[in-house]
Amino acid sequence: MSTGIWVLIVIIVAVLGFIGGFFAARKYMEDYLKKNPPINEQMMRTMMIQMGQKPSEKKLHQMMNAMKNNYGKK
Structure with missing residues (x-):
């Protein structure tokens, strides 16, 4: 495989990781605030x-x- 394909794969995986991390952190904070009101x-x-x-x-x-x-x- 060429270097261009590897770069594209890395970028796609990084974007998917950021999106998944955002939603996981959001869900965690919602559950935390529900259990521990501020x-x-x-x-x-x-x-x-x-x-x-x-x-x-x-x-x-x-x-x-x-x-x-x-x-x-x-």
Whole structure:
């Protein structure tokens, strides 16, 4: 086989590797964020206090459930 064919094969394999790696990393991050949400109730409580609101447990649970439902729809 000539050198031109080898170069073409290497380029095709590299492009396929980049595309496959992108989608694998994307899937991994989606699963990671679903298992480990970036915000928890303690962080939400702190944000509400900083905004001048008094966080009740009911309100915290409603907000967390709304965030989980919103994330699941995407």
